[in-house]
Amino acid sequence: MRQFPRVTAGCFLLLSAYAASLPVIPGDSTRGAKIFESEQCIKCHAVNGRGGRIGLDLGRTVSRSYTPAQLASTMWNHAPVMFGAIKAAGIETPKLSPENAADLFAFFYSARFFDKPGQAAEGKSEFEEKRCGVCHGITESRAEGAPPVAKWESLADPVLLVQQMWNHSYRMKQAFKRRNLEWQSLTSGQLDDILAYLRSLPETAHLVSHFSNTSGQQGEHVFESKGCIHCHVGTLALENRLKNMTLTDIAVDMWNHAPRMLDQPPTLTPEEMRQLLSFLWMRQFVYPGGSIATGKKVFEGRRCAECHAGGAHGAPQLPGQAHKYSEVTIISALWRHGPQMLSRMKEAGIGWPSFRSAQEVADLIAYLNSVQ
Ligand code: HEC
Ligand code: HEC
Ligand code: HEC
Ligand code: HEC
Structure with a gap:
């Protein structure tokens, strides 16, 4: 019995070695919000109603799934028109470093750009039907130890939501039992609605949205020291299971986990x-995985190869850059090299290439990273 976990732990480390070698750039929404202002994005774009009206409100929730690949492909496709608008407005085109792009990305995450849209009206009734309101008043606690909604910092920070759902689920389960309430499982759609409702209340307006990620280097240590590694290996390995999930989806999993836990799980700060x-999920988010072979076809089909495969028109050789691309750094490359690329394309009589899907960007990135 003692041998088994050790053997599988070895497998896990091997399997994750490739993903773990790809860099995740730490981002912080507070820095991102500043960049959004200092780089003048805010002159044209609003986020959740605050800012300019020339471009779109980037904080609006739309019913398409937003992933980093989607953001990168949308920004790329809109670039020539946007660069034109920036020139016309007499604004200098921002040159975003990869770190700036990571901060902006965190800022968009905090503005819920990547969330699935929730329905506040539905959420109001879910909150009652799921019995949340029995213990949680909006401004007052209705059960011992249950914080009122106005004090939920987790409403403003999706990482805290996951952490609270993990840490508290066991105590909440006990609290349900004491009150003779049946445990209520949640779907992520229901939690999206509940969160949309709670965030729309004037009583929670003071909570400041925040999101940040780290490079994830310490995450592997946490994964081991908190014992997750004992169960989450093989088919339960989390790096594959967390693909295409938002943090709200993961928070729901933490909640639904509770009735199955016999003992109090280890708490996490x-x-x-x-x-x-950052270690388990962010990496899946910024490296969704693409096909190298399809990426090569995109590279040729979208005419990138005409300049980049042989170094024509002053273009650097691609693939073959020492640095690794991700959906975040491709955004930085677009802002740093896009205007110059656009004028070289005009000279060469090549129209600005558009991507037909977010997957094309993911495939292209896999291809760009395939050659050292
Ligand atoms: C001078 C005005 C202007 C500035 C400054 C500007 N943009 Fe834009 N942006 C636009 C316009 C106009 C479009 C729409 C282009 C189109 O329709 O093809 C756009 C489109 C976009 C889109 C695609 C939106 C979507 O969902 O379809 C994103 C994302 C974006 N901009 C991000 C940024 C960021 C980040 C910055 C700052 C680094 C920025 N923009 C600065 C005018 C601007
Ligand atoms: C039977 C009482 C009870 C019910 C019903 C209940 N909770 Fe709780 N909840 C608690 C208690 C007790 C805590 C504090 C646990 C702790 O401190 O470890 C808590 C904490 C929380 C927190 C952490 C808040 C923070 O500080 O950010 C969240 C989020 C939460 N509950 C969500 C819900 C949701 C969503 C529902 C309905 C699906 C719900 N709760 C139903 C008792 C309850
Ligand atoms: C005693 C074994 C055990 C331990 C320890 C454990 N888990 Fe789990 N975990 C499970 C099982 C079983 C599932 C349910 C898988 C399913 O539903 O198919 C699960 C599900 C999950 C899920 C949802 C995955 C999905 O597919 O949607 C997440 C996220 C998760 N665990 C995180 C953690 C974290 C983080 C730790 C360490 C702090 C941890 N678990 C520790 C057994 C464990
Ligand atoms: C007309 C020629 C031309 C075409 C077509 C072209 N590029 Fe470029 N590209 C350039 C030039 C020139 C630069 C360097 C610009 C600079 O120095 O700022 C560049 C720079 C880049 C960079 C930054 C490289 C680095 O050092 O990190 C990336 C990434 C890139 N291009 C991707 C693409 C992709 C993807 C396509 C196809 C969708 C494409 N390019 C099509 C000319 C082109």
């Missing part, structure tokens, strides 16, 4: 959860 999620 916010910082440990941030490390863990």
Whole structure:
């Protein structure tokens, strides 16, 4: 019995070695919000109603799934028109470093750009039907130890939501039992609705949205020291299971986990959860995985190869850059090299290439990273 976990732990480390070698750039929404202002994005774009009206409100929730690949492909496709608008407005085109792009990305995450949209009206009734309101008043606690909604910091920070759902689920389960309430399982759609409702209340307006991720280097240590590694190996390995999930989806999993736990699970500090999620989830989010072969076809079909395969028109050789691309760094490359690329394309009589899907960007990135 003692041998088994050790053997599988070895497998896990091997399997994750490739993903773990790809860099995740730490981002912080507070820095991102500043960049959004200092780089003048805010002159044209609003986020949740605050800012300019020339471009779109980037905080609006739309019913398409937003992933980093989607953001990168949308921004790329809109670039020539946007660069034109920036020139016309007499604004200098921002040159975003990869770190700036990571901060902006965190800022978009905090503005819930990547969330699935929730329905506040539905959420109001879910909150009652799921019995949340029995213990949680909006401004007052209705059960011992249950914080009122106005005090939920987790409403403003999705990482804290996951952490709270993990840490508290066991105590909440006990609290349900004491009150003779049946445990209520949740779907992520229901939690999206409940969160949309609670966030729309004037009583929670003071909570400041925040999101940040780390490089995830410490996350592997947390994963081991908190014992997750004992169960989450093989088919339960989390790096594959967390693909295409938002943090709200993961928070729901933490909640639904509770009735199945016999003992109190190890608690995690916010910082440990941030490390863990950066290691396990963020990496899946910024490297969704693409096909190298399809990426090569995109590279040729979208005419990137005409300049980049042989170094024509002053273009650097691609693939073959020492640095690794991700959906975040491709955004930085677009802002740093896009205007110059656009004018070289005009000279060469090549129209600005558009991507037909987010997957094309993911495939292209896999191809760009395939050659050292
Ligand atoms: C001078 C005005 C202007 C500035 C400054 C500007 N944009 Fe834009 N942006 C636009 C316009 C106009 C479009 C729409 C282009 C189109 O329709 O093809 C756009 C489109 C976008 C889109 C695609 C939106 C979507 O969902 O379809 C994103 C994302 C974006 N901009 C991000 C940024 C960021 C980040 C910055 C700052 C680094 C920025 N923009 C600065 C005018 C601007
Ligand atoms: C039977 C009482 C009870 C019910 C019903 C209940 N909770 Fe709780 N909840 C608690 C208690 C007790 C805590 C504090 C646990 C702790 O401190 O470990 C808590 C904490 C929380 C927190 C952490 C808040 C923070 O500090 O950020 C969240 C989020 C939460 N509950 C969500 C829900 C949701 C969503 C529902 C309905 C699906 C719900 N709760 C139903 C008792 C309850
Ligand atoms: C005693 C074994 C055990 C331990 C320890 C454990 N888990 Fe789990 N975990 C499970 C099982 C079983 C599932 C349910 C898988 C399913 O539903 O198919 C699960 C599900 C999950 C899921 C949802 C995955 C999905 O597919 O949606 C997440 C996220 C998760 N665990 C995180 C953690 C973290 C983080 C730790 C360490 C702090 C941890 N678990 C420790 C057994 C464990
Ligand atoms: C007309 C020629 C041309 C075409 C077509 C072209 N590029 Fe470029 N690209 C350039 C030039 C020139 C630069 C360097 C610009 C600079 O120095 O700022 C560049 C820079 C880049 C960079 C930054 C490289 C680095 O050092 O990190 C990336 C990434 C890139 N291009 C991707 C693409 C992709 C993807 C396509 C196809 C969708 C494409 N390019 C099509 C000319 C082109």
